[in-house]
Amino acid sequence: MLFHFKDQFPHLSTYWDKYLPHQKRLEVPAKTILLEEGKVSQQYIYIEKGCVRAFFNNNGDDKTLQFFFENEGLTSLPSFVNDTPSDITIETLEPSVIYLLPKKYVSQLMDEVSHEPGFLKMMLQIFARRQMHYSSLLISFIRDTPEQRYQNLLTERPHIVQRIPQHYIASYLGVSTVHLSRIKSKLAKGKPHF
Amino acid sequence: MLFHFKDQFPHLSTYWDKYLPHQKRLEVPAKTILLEEGKVSQQYIYIEKGCVRAFFNNNGDDKTLQFFFENEGLTSLPSFVNDTPSDITIETLEPSVIYLLPKKYVSQLMDEVSHEPGFLKMMLQIFARRQMHYSSLLISFIRDTPEQRYQNLLTERPHIVQRIPQHYIASYLGVSTVHLSRIKSKLAKGKPHF
DNA sequence: TAAACTCGATAACATATGTTATCGTTACGC
DNA sequence: GCGTAACGATAACATATGTTATCGAGTTTA
Numbered sequence: 103m104l105f106h107f108k109d110q111f112p113h114l115s116t117y118w119d120k121y122l123p124h125q126k127r128l129e130v131p132a133k134t135i136l137l138e139e140g141k142v143s144q145q146y147i148y149i150e151k152g153c154v155r156a157f158f159n160n161n162g163d164d165k166t167l168q169f170f171f172e173n174e175g176l177t178s179l180p181s182f183v184n185d186t187p188s189d190i191t192i193e194t195l196e197p198s199v200i201y202l203l204p205k206k207y208v209s210q211l212m213d214e215v216s217h218e219p220g221f222l223k224m225m226l227q228i229f230a231r232r233q234m235h236y237s238s239l240l241i242s243f244i245r246d247t248p249e250q251r252y253q254n255l256l257t258e259r260p261h262i263v264q265r266i267p268q269h270y271i272a273s274y275l276g277v278s279t280v281h282l283s284r285i286k287s288k289l290a291k292g293k294p295h296f
Numbered sequence: 297m298l299f300h301f302k303d304q305f306p307h308l309s310t311y312w313d314k315y316l317p318h319q320k321r322l323e324v325p326a327k328t329i330l331l332e333e334g335k336v337s338q339q340y341i342y343i344e345k346g347c348v349r350a351f352f353n354n355n356g357d358d359k360t361l362q363f364f365f366e367n368e369g370l371t372s373l374p375s376f377v378n379d380t381p382s383d384i385t386i387e388t389l390e391p392s393v394i395y396l397l398p399k400k401y402v403s404q405l406m407d408e409v410s411h412e413p414g415f416l417k418m419m420l421q422i423f424a425r426r427q428m429h430y431s432s433l434l435i436s437f438i439r440d441t442p443e444q445r446y447q448n449l450l451t452e453r454p455h456i457v458q459r460i461p462q463h464y465i466a467s468y469l470g471v472s473t474v475h476l477s478r479i480k481s482k483l484a485k486g487k488p489h490f
Numbered sequence: 491t492a493a494a495c496t497c498g499a500t501a502a503c504a505t506a507t508g509t510t511a512t513c514g515t516t517a518c519g520c
Numbered sequence: 521g522c523g524t525a526a527c528g529a530t531a532a533c534a535t536a537t538g539t540t541a542t543c544g545a546g547t548t549t550a
Contacts, residue, residue, distance in 0.1 A: 160439050167435075188434075189424065229423035234374065236430040241361075241383075243355050244439045244470050248537085268498065276438050278538055283499055442507085462528065473510055477529055 117215045119207075123158060125201040138191040145179035145202040149174050152198025156190045166273040169195075169262055182208075196265065248277045249285050282295055312410045315402075324388055331386040333463040337375040343368050346392025349464060350384045360467040363456055364390075364399040376402075389460065442471045443479050 125148070130136075137143055139158060147154075149172055155281060156176065157166040167190060170176050181188035182205065194200075215221050242251055252275055256263055272282040319342070324330075333352060341348075343366055350370065351360040361384065364370050375382035376399065379393055388394075410414050418433055446469055450457055457465060467478035 126501085158435070158439075165435075165438050167438075217375045229427065230377070232372075233423065233427055233430060236427060236434060238439065240430060241352070241359075243434065244359050244361075245352075267496085269496095279498075280539080281537055282536085286501075461526085463526090471527075474509080474530085475507055478507090481529075 114215060114218060114221070116188045117211060121179065121203065121211050123126050124207045125203045128202065128222050129197075130263060131197050132194055134194045136194065136199070137181075137188055138192070138201070139180060139189060139191040140187045142185055143178045146175060146177050146182070146208050147179075147192065147261070148201040148203070149176075150201060151201040152194055152196045152200070153265065154192055154194050154198065155266075155274075157273065158190045158276075165275050165276070166270055169266060169270075169274070171265075195270065208215050243276065248281065249288070251275050252282065252285050253286050253289070261277070307423065308409060308412060308415070311405060311412075313404050315397065318401045319397045320397065323391070324394065325391050326388055328388045328392075329385060330388065331372060331375075331382055331384070331392065333383060333385040334381045336379055337372045337399070338378070339398050340369060340371050340402050341386065342395040342397070343370075344393040344395060346388055346390045346394070347393065347459065348386055348388045348394075349410050349460075349468075350386050351467065352384050358467050359470070360464055363460060363464075363468070365455070365459075387451050388463065442469050442475065443482070445469050446476065446479050447483070 126208070127147075127150075136147055136154065148172055151172060153169060153171045155166050155170070156168045156178075157164045157167075166171060168176075176192065178190050204260070242254065246254070246283045252271075254261040255271070255275070266274075268282060272279045275282065277285075320339075321344075330341055330348065343364055345366060347363060348363045348367045348370070350358050350364070350372075351358045353359075358440070363369075370386065372382040372386070374380060374386050434449065446465075449469070450463070460468075462476060463473045466473045469476065471479075
């Protein structure tokens, strides 16, 4: 959060600089849990290297909601803001380098910076974008078949398909691994690439 | 928007009062289009009596996103804010009494009221709530079967099931009318009510 | 290197859901 | 009142998707 804002709103950078030293740097292997479903989010997560996924567990099988990569920040917003148990788990998919900023510093920073004229407009932008993201995802779920969603992923976010193991992709698309395999082989037949 | 805010933030009511006279009152029959897909949203819609639905068209069949009832306000936010063509259609489902407030007054009101200390916090609340709504809808689509979603609707928003014709409910749940009928008869078998 | 594990493909079968068509009921315009 | 359209139930069939099991190729670990 704080971190990409720094690029977008350089005039507020003195605030960011003041708090960056409070971050904790971590090098972790793949499959490390950064936030566990049911616990309260205590820090904001920033990814320097590697990637993570956010998912929730439903009767033993994972449902992946989102992937995050280098230079992205995340947390469970409702848990972080309201001190409620998180409904999602966040785990690394590759060996990663991440930074954690404890919640109390985030709050302090928010309080300080909220007096800045640009800040609230910025927050609105963030929220509007986030809403767009969720609503377009929702619309895609309602409107498109899994095959279309997979093709969208291929054209619009190919780095995900290249980098993420396929069964996580299936979980993200909302289909079984078997069915994603079928989709792929069907597409391969229709469009030979030689 | 403006209208429920008036209840929640009475200290800002002088602002609302100033702009309410600019609304246009309309009595319309059922199936009246209030905003058409592809056109730019020009006014904010408030429902005094009746109900409407927001939907988009996909190859001839409707996909309903949301229902709105008395004392609720709506518009296509992206279209309204960015002057872009709306991706949804808004139409009445019953004979309705609605109020329209042209966009220019909404903008003026926003500008005036944005200096109020409470305003931006209020906007953040609104957006956070909206995001929760979208994300929980999305999670429900990912996690639950149509049957579970229908039961959720029955328990959490029974007024919708009672009031809205069933084929719109099917469109809202993302299933065919036939399948919703099957779901209902299956539930009726499991739980006889005599 | 052997064993264990991860990942992905595929087949066979089961279930969920869509499509089309038909029918009966109700509501509504004329 | 009559004709028509809207609404919903149901059947028959087609397609999409899930489940389970098996196989094989890499990778990691001891």
